[in-house]
Amino acid sequence: MRIIVYTGKGGVGKTSIAAATALKASQGGYRTLVMSTDPAHSLGDSFDVTLDSQPVSLSSNLWAQEVDVLQELDIHWKTVQQWLSALMRWQGADEVVAEELAVLPGMDELASLLYITRHNKSGDYDLLVVDAAPTAETLRLLSFPDMAKWYMHRLFPLERRVAAAVGPLVRGVLRLPVPGVKVFDSIQSLYNELEEMRELLQDRSTSSIRLVVNPEKMVIKEAQRTFTYLNLYGYHTDLIVCNRIIPEGVDGTFLANWRQAQEKYIKLIHESFDPIPLFRAPLMEQEVTGLESLDRLATHVFKDEDPAQMFYTETVQEIIREGDRNCLVVKIPFTTKEDISVIEKGDELTIQAGAYRRNIILPRMLAGAAIEEAKMEGDTLKICFEKTSKKSKK
DSSP states (O other), rough: OOOEEEEETTTHHHHHHHHHHHHHHHHHHHOOEEEEEEEEEHHHHHHSOOOOOOOOOEEEEEEEEOOOHHHHHHHTTTHHHHHHHHHHTTTTTTTHHHHTTSTTTTTTHHHHHTTHHHHHHOOOOOOEEOOOOOOOHHHHHHOOOHHHHHHHTTHHHHHHHHHHHHHHHHHHHHHOOOOOHHHHHHHHHHHHHHHHHHHTTTOTTEEEEEEEEOOHHHHHHHHHHHHHHHHHHTTOEEEEEEEEOOOOTTHHHHHHHHHHHHHHHHHHHHOOOOOOOOOEEEEEEEEOOOOHHHHHHHHHHHHOOTTOSSSSOOOOEEEEHHHEEEEEEEEESSSGGGHHHHHHHTTEEEEEEEEEEEEEETTTTTTEEEEEEEEETTTEEEEEEEEGGGGGGO
């Protein structure tokens, strides 16, 4: 099953783009499901229909789903939630407060994402389009499996043995709710599903992330940061969609000024994500709701292209470990070392290579670290950073 995950800063129109993608793919013969995992569902509004927690048929080859968060939590987290709630009540927390706090931040969205593995196993669909939460939440969720792996390999076995050894004594003397076998089995089961989901989303032959942006400075900066962290966690980006571009030939000074500003920011988008393809979607003349308007939007974005194809397959940038230092590897074809200049300012790195310009937002691990070495290796530029950051130097 082909998997496409759309994300972007809140309000950029990612739901409309995801819905339009799914509609066009279904018209091309793909059995397509578009699924919203954003707690603030708007997918049903986009199609102008009422959706359910199970897939609803909208047209030939097209289904849509808004995941029921409470139902998913009940499936994946109920056993652990009951223990956490009991533990908090033992510590004196109010019963209602304990119930709420027992749902860890992000667990609702995370439980929704687990539907990806379920649909993949079903074999019912050729394409799954995911309308994900805004970028900050999506990044947190996509990084969760890596954090869970560290916990499960290092602390989980120890906790399980300790609970089994001292559980009966502690329960009897202190009446402390010690996690039992069912709690640990539930955590293990959840972790196994998370690992399966991570493997699916990191499979570059079938899965990719698509970033939706508007030609605005703050939106682009967040998209740059998201792109950097997606690469850091091993998730592949195959397309950037710039939405709500004011069309050419608009009348009036007000809109003309906005269009001029947008042209500048569209150039910045090219500099930030090239060579990943950039598709454009105009600001539509009216609100995009219903199949007819989504069909028009899809035609503007994809024209005659197959929306389900993998538009870019190579790795644009990645962070590798070389000895005791971290190195940023950036693909820059058709250039030489003599043509390159690298400028670092805070968490932003600008690479100039002749007419080619690239703006990169550095992750926290590299932001502020001094550049120790920059060298060309084939068609890639490797920039290695000192272990000690500038901020810590005297």
